[in-house]
Amino acid sequence: MTVDGDRVLVVSEDIEGDRTLVLAVSMDDDAETLATVATLLAVAVPVLLLLVAVTTWLVVGRALRPVERIREEVDGITADRLHQRVPVPDTADEIAALATTMNGMLDRLDAAATAQRRFVSDASHELRSPLATIRQHAELAHAHPEVTSIAELAEVVSEEGLRLQGIVESLLLLARLDEGAGTNAEAVDLDDIALGEVRRMRAAGLDVDGSGIHAARVHGDPRLLGQLVRNLADNAVRHSRGRVAIGVTPAGDHVFLTVEDDGAGVPSAERDRIFERFVRLDEARSRDAGGSGLGLAIAQGIATSAGGHLTVDDSRWGGARFVLTLPLTA
Structure with a gap:
């Protein structure tokens, strides 16, 4: 109630007899306290929010500064600067893990770009050689027709043309395998493919042991699996002394x-490298003896596309033994 113009809080209590105790307390102090608290809150809350915002901006900015440096470094890395790497901070936190991951990605990109440049260079060399042979014989036949007959020139052109065709077809097959497209997977009897290669080589007068062939069915493209086995068989015949x-x-x-x-055989240090493209070991540098260097690369690509892998170790006679591992199918 209001007493003499002041708001007061009144409390009454009955006591002994007919008497009542009445206590009135002024509310001015409470009003002043509330006004003071409201003023403090009106000033302190914005200041506190501003302090928190500034602190957050400084802390987050400092934490993300290494990320910005990583972004600037990566933004400056182009195809001809793949050797550069992102600095890894010594914080051993997520930022350091991000920098390490970025460097790993750059390592893979650098290796892929190097392999691509080497592949283009090797392919250009392989394609240039037959073309140069054809050109040389054509120029010789044109300048000295009495030395080179039309039949000899036609034979050279035919042989080198077949070599060019084989290289181009191998390159196209490798491109298809890299893309993982163009295969018709079905149940294939691997023993039938192996027996077919044994019969083919025996018909050519070679001593081939096929007694270790047992029935087995796999899932894959029969044409590609047949080419895989043929590439391995041709490679074995090329390097054998008489037994396969x-x-x-x-x-x-x-x-x-x-x-x-x-x-x-294949030296231990070369057993991974021989599956690379256009790779020939020292004994197989001759193009006539060693092929184009794509046969084993194609075999490995086909094995990978069929869900398997291809390795090489020592044979029972001290030569090379290629082992193709594939998952069985029912």
């Missing part, structure tokens, strides 16, 4: 196709 063996052995959930020879 082909085997198909199912074991557990996988089947192992082996092609081995009694040649010089």
Whole structure:
């Protein structure tokens, strides 16, 4: 109630007899306290929010400064500067992990670009050689028709044309395998493919052991798997001294196709490199003996596309043994 113009809080209590105790307390102090608190809140809350915003901006900005440096470094890396790397901070936190991941990605891009440049260079060299041979014989036949006959020139053009065709077809197949397209997967009897290669090589007068071939079915493109086995067989014949063996052995959930020879074998240091494109070992530098250097690369690509892998180790005769591992199918 209001007493003499002042708001007061009144409390009453009955006591002994007919008496009542009445206590009135002025509310001016409470009003002043509330006004003071409201003023403090009106000033302190905006100041506190401003302080929190500034602190957050400084802390987040400092935390993200390494990210900005990483962004600037990556933004400046072009195709001809793939050797550059992002600085890794010594904080051992997520920013350092991000920088390490970026450097790993740059390593892979650099390796891919280097491999692509080497591939283009090797392909250009392989394609240039038959063309140069054709051009040389054509120029010789034109300048000295009495030396080179039309039949000899036609034979050279035909042979080198077939070599060019083989290289181009191999390059196109590798491109298809890299894209993972163009394959018709179905159930394939791997033993039938192996036996077909044994018969083909025996018809050519070669000593081939096919006693280790057992029934096994895999899932893949029959044409590509046939080319894989033929590439391995041709490679074995090319390097053998007279003996070649082909085997198909199912074991557990996988089947192992082996092609081995009694040649010089593959040194341990070269066993990963021989599956690269246009790679020939020292004994196979001759183009006539060593092919174009794409056969084993194609075999590895086909094996990968079929869900398997291809390795090489020592054969029972000290030569090379190529082992194709594929998952079995019912």
